[in-house]
Amino acid sequence: MKKSLLLLFLVVILATLPLITQQGTEFGGADGEAEEAITKIHPEYKPWFNSIWEPPGAETESLLFALQAAIGAGFIGYFIGVMKQRNKQTKQELAEKSKHVTH
Amino acid sequence: MKRTNWKIIYFVILLLFVPKRALAMHIMEGFLPIEWAIFWWAVTLPFLILGYRSIRSKVRVNPETKMILGLSGAFVFILSALKIPSVTGSSSHPTGVGLGSILFGPLAMSVVGSIVLLFQAVLLAHGGLTTLGANAFSMAVCGPFIAYFVFKGATKLGWSFSLAVFLAAAFGDLGTYVVTSVQLALAFPSEVGGFMASFSKFAGIFALTQIPLAISEGLLTVVVMNFLKKYNLGELKLLRVLSKEAR
Numbered sequence: 001m002k003k004s005l006l007l008l009f010l011v012v013i014l015a016t017l018p019l020i021t022q023q024g025t026e027f028g029g030a031d032g033e034a035e036e037a038i039t040k041i042h043p044e045y046k047p048w049f050n051s052i053w054e055p056p057g058a059e060t061e062s063l064l065f066a067l068q069a070a071i072g073a074g075f076i077g078y079f080i081g082v083m084k085q086r087n088k089q090t091k092q093e094l095a096e097k098s099k100h101v102t103h
Numbered sequence: 104m105k106r107t108n109w110k111i112i113y114f115v116i117l118l119l120f121v122p123k124r125a126l127a128m129h130i131m132e133g134f135l136p137i138e139w140a141i142f143w144w145a146v147t148l149p150f151l152i153l154g155y156r157s158i159r160s161k162v163r164v165n166p167e168t169k170m171i172l173g174l175s176g177a178f179v180f181i182l183s184a185l186k187i188p189s190v191t192g193s194s195s196h197p198t199g200v201g202l203g204s205i206l207f208g209p210l211a212m213s214v215v216g217s218i219v220l221l222f223q224a225v226l227l228a229h230g231g232l233t234t235l236g237a238n239a240f241s242m243a244v245c246g247p248f249i250a251y252f253v254f255k256g257a258t259k260l261g262w263s264f265s266l267a268v269f270l271a272a273a274f275g276d277l278g279t280y281v282v283t284s285v286q287l288a289l290a291f292p293s294e295v296g297g298f299m300a301s302f303s304k305f306a307g308i309f310a311l312t313q314i315p316l317a318i319s320e321g322l323l324t325v326v327v328m329n330f331l332k333k334y335n336l337g338e339l340k341l342l343r344v345l346s347k348e349a350r
Contacts, residue, residue, distance in 0.1 A: 004329060007322045014315045018188045025192035047133025054228035064227050065184050072181025076327075079174050083334040 129220070129238045130283065132231025139290045144236030147213070150244045154213035161207060165341045168207075171331070175203030176215045178327060182320060183219055189312045197320035198242050198279050201250040201272030202327055206342055209247035216243025241282035250275030264345070268328045273321035280309040 018027070055061040135143070162169055182199030189195060203212045217239040223229040230238045250271040257267035284305035292298045331339060339345050 004326045007326050011319045011322050014319050015187045018190050018192070018315070022188075022190065022192040027186075027188040027192065027194040047131070048137060049133035049231070049233045051132045051224075051228040051231060053225065055226075061227060065186075068222065068227075069181045069184035072177040072179075072184065075173055075177035076181065079170060079177070080330065082170070083330075087334050 129223070129230030129242075130234040130286065132224070132228070133233055134231075135234050135237055135286070135290050137233075139286070140233045140236060142236075143234075143240050143286065147217075147236045147240045147244060150210065150213040151217060151239075154210040157208060157210040158214060161211065161342075165338070168338050168342055171206055171335065171338050171342070172203075172211070172215075174327070174331075175206055175212070176218070178202045178324075179212075179215055179219045180222075182323070183223070187316055187319065189315050191308075191312045193312055195280075195312045195316055197316050197323075198246050198276050199320065200242060200246045200279075201268075201275040201320065202324045204247035204250040204275060205254050205268060205271055205324075205328070206331075206339075206344055209244075209251040212247035213239070213243045216247065237286050238283075241286060242279045245282040246275040246279035249278035264332070265325050265329070269321040269325050271321075272324035273317040276317040276320045277310065277313055280313045281306055284309050 055064060158172065162172065179199035179202075182197045184196070186194040186196045198216070200212045200216050203215055217235070220230055220235055220238050220242060224231050224235055224238075253274045254267050254271035257270050258264075262270075284302055287305050288298050288302035292301055332345075336345075
């Protein structure tokens, strides 16, 4: 448990350090920017296939990304709960069994 | 005519990315020439079929491992949704496929990873359907296989379980980006220096951004694996994740 917290803390540091060391950047994902810039500099270029649906704006996109993370996190939380409960139960059963044996 | 077009596009892309610019991980919709898009789809398809079979047989033999498969998928879902800032001043996201590759084998993850990529391509316009074959090959085929072999290798060398898990997840993550660089370099070879020149450019950009994220993914995978070791020892043994010494 302590080890896990330490590792999670390291991850947080790895993610926040760039925010301090790299000032004056928006940390863009760059693929959208690049797409825009390519069509701006090279207007005759057209990607031969376009996304069948695109989120209308940054808000909707962030909603969907948050949803994706939430689904993942939700299941992981459920998993941890189920497994801890199962662990408790088997321990109890073992304890009861050993009681019967000794009596 | 078409060829020169692609060469121009390639140089435009290069010029854009040289000053501290990194591509997001997935190749954008329509941004691979059609012949390459078809090629990568053809390469990936057999892995998907084998992966589906692998999952089906593993779940049939050990139905109690279904929850672990769900966890592997959930881990990919959450990690590939997190766009994390990196030292290069741009953001990228981890892949999360290392965990499932160690648990269920690389073939199973080709299916799980592709499902996540499909979700992102259809709902988020992140990556694309035409480039899904290429993106799945890098993230859902190569990443898992690298992770799997690194884990097996490190275990064989007698390194600790946690270290093996960390290295597997981190290199699987990093390897995905190296493969993406190869794919882009193959599709857009440099006029001077050809494939190698553009590969070193793309890889230089990708690898730098990804290194801290690969470390993060390694650490997170160790955290989850430690939990599994504590509460799911039975399943880990069924899936033959733990070597004899570690048991």
